[in-house]
Amino acid sequence: MQMCTDFAGFTPNNNDLNTSVIRMNALQRWPVHQHSTNEELITYTRVLIWQLLGGLLFPSTTGNKIKLYFLELLQGPLGEARRWSWGSAVLGFLYYNMCKATKANMRNIGGCLLLLQIWAWERLPMGRPRNVLPYENLQDMPYGCRWACRHNWEQSSRYTLRIYRDQLDGIRENEFV
Incomplete structure (x- = not known):
């Protein structure tokens, strides 16, 4: 509790x-305005991160x-956090949680599922939307x-898990990007 304070x-x-x-929902946000002190801005930034x-x-x-140890990581100057390999940590955490999710008694999955969703949409032909922004944009x-x-979503499968499993089982090497 003292660490939060x-x-x-x-x-x-x-x-x-x-x-x-x-x-x-216990984390509080304060409005940032032109009269905010440097200390208030750092505190606001720390809570947002x-x-x-x-x-x-x-x-x-x-x-x-949210785990309290993330706040511990942000205790020093905020610039120090950029030295860490956040991308590999996020990916490792996702892999770890995907492995845990394969256990029969697990009902939920943790990790950055947005990263997994973008990866799946880029690599797998089934289940992805049809409209994407062109690379040029x-x-x-x-x-x-x-x-x-x-x-x-008109041409995307979205009905059952069985359909996705059948489509994944039938995917050919040249269909996986």
């Missing part, structure tokens, strides 16, 4: 926090809890932005 600028309620996680780390890049299977944009447009 010191580095995130708020004290959470006891029912929002346990020893290793905090409920996502904490939410991105725990909610998008390294989400748990609960969907609404991307220029300096991140690669995943190709899929940030209105989609056409």
Whole structure:
């Protein structure tokens, strides 16, 4: 609780926090305005990065809890965090969670599923929307932005898991990009 007070600028309620996680809706945001101090901006940035780390890049299977150790990573100067290999960490965390999800008793999957979805849409012919932005329109944009447009789902399978399994079983080498 003290770590939240010191580095995130708020004290959470006891029912929002346990020893290793905090409920996502307990994280507070403050408006940033022209009179915000440098310290307020750093605190706001730290909380926003904490939410991105725990909610998008390294989400748990609960969907609404963020690990406190992400805040520990952000305790020093924020510029130090760029030295770490975040991409390989996100990918490793996704692989780990995909392996865990193969167990019979698992009902949910953690990890950056947005990364998995973009990868699947790029590589597998089934289940993806038909409209994507052409590469020429991307220029300096991140690669995943190709899929940030209105989609056409008319020719996509979307009914049952069995259809997807049959299509994956029947995929040929030249169909996998």
